[in-house]
Amino acid sequence: MKHLQTIKFLVLTFIILTSATSCSKDDMGNKNSQLAAVSVSLKSTTQDLNKVYLDIEDVQIRVKEEKTATNAWVSLNAINTGTHNVSALNDDAQLQLVDFAEIESAYVYEIRIVLSDNNFIDINQTLFSLDVLDKGNATPSNLVNTEFQSNHIYDIVIDLNLDESISFNATDNMMVLNPKLYTQIRDIQY
Numbered sequence: 001m002k003h004l005q006t007i008k009f010l011v012l013t014f015i016i017l018t019s020a021t022s023c024s025k026d027d028m029g030n031k032n033s034q035l036a037a038v039s040v041s042l043k044s045t046t047q048d049l050n051k052v053y054l055d056i057e058d059v060q061i062r063v064k065e066e067k068t069a070t071n072a073w074v075s076l077n078a079i080n081t082g083t084h085n086v087s088a089l090n091d092d093a094q095l096q097l098v099d100f101a102e103i104e105s106a107y108v109y110e111i112r113i114v115l116s117d118n119n120f121i122d123i124n125q126t127l128f129s130l131d132v133l134d135k136g137n138a139t140p141s142n143l144v145n146t147e148f149q150s151n152h153i154y155d156i157v158i159d160l161n162l163d164e165s166i167s168f169n170a171t172d173n174m175m176v177l178n179p180k181l182y183t184q185i186r187d188i189q190y
Contacts, residue, residue: 033150033151034104034105034150035102035103035104035105035150035151036102036103036104036105036148036149036150036151036152036153036154037100037101037102037103037152037153037154038061038076038098038100038101038102038103038148038153038154038156039096039098039099039100039101039153039154039155039156040059040076040078040096040097040098040111040156040157040158041094041095041096041097041155041156041157041158042056042086042089042094042095042097042113042157042158042160043089043090043091043093043094043095043157043158043159043160044086044087044089044090044159044160044161044162045090045159045160045161045162045163046087046161046162046163047163048087048162048163050087050121050122050123051085051087051088051121051122052085052086052087052119052120052121052122052130052162052166053083053084053085053086053118053119053120053121053122054083054084054086054115054119054130054177055082055083055115055116055117055118055119056078056080056081056082056083056084056097056113056114056115056116057078057081057114057115057116058075058076058077058078058081058113058114059075059076059078059097059098059111059112059113059114060073060074060075060076060111060112060114061073061074061076061103061108061109061110061111061112061144062074062108062109062110062111062112062141063106063107063108063109064109065109073112074103076097076098076101076103077098077101078097078098079096079097079098079099080095080096080097083118083119086160086162087162089160094157097113097158098156100153103148104150105147105148105149105150106147106148107145107146107147107148108144108145108146108147108148109143109144109145110141110142110143110144111141111142111144111156111158111183112139112140112141112142113139113140113141113158113179113181114138114139115132115138115139115140115177115179116138117132117133117138119132119177121166121175128175129174129175130166130175130176130177131169131172131174131175131176131177132177134172135169135172135174135176135178136176136177136178137177137178137179140178140179140180140181141181142158142181142182142183144183144185146185151189152187152188152189153187153188153189154185154186154187154188155185155186155188156183156184156185156186157183157184157186158181158182158183159181159182159183159184160179160180160181161180161181161182164180165177165178165179165180
């Protein structure tokens with residue numbers, strides 16, 4: 001009976017020691033140590049009372065110096081895609097576009113919003129299409145030129161100035177959207 005208790009004690013001790021020393025905190029955290037988290041929200045500034053609706057398709061960052069290089073733009077997988085009333089977005093009501101997307105540590109040159117073709121403005125309860133393909137800009141971007149380091153959270157707020165972004169093209173008799181963006185980046189280390 002004493003042999004059984006001794007063996008039981010040794011096995012239990014071995015299991016406890018093996019469990020306590022098999023993984024260290026450094027080993028567990030090493031998997032994602034090269035990643036940074038990015039969160040992006042959109043707000044707008046306007047003095048105009050007309051409602052502006054934008055069809056948001058994606059949010060991307062440029063991580064290569066050459067814009068036309070393959071894989072120069074990386075998608076942040078926007079969560080709130082579709083048509084949104086952006087004129088209602090202000091400091092109190094922002095639209096969360098990206099919620100802590102993980103990216104590899106990299107130098108980020110630009111950030112851009114990718115728009116689809118269903119953009120319009122409501123003027124006196126009449127909807128007018130906003131051209132982004134011919135005269136406008138379907139992929140407005142803003143320079144960032146910041147190193148996104150691993151183990152950091154980057155909170156990005158894109159401020160869309162609607163008053164400077166929408167114009168009327170008399171030659172083609174159309175409303176044109178050429179978004180003017182301002183970007184705020186807050187770096188939080190974790």
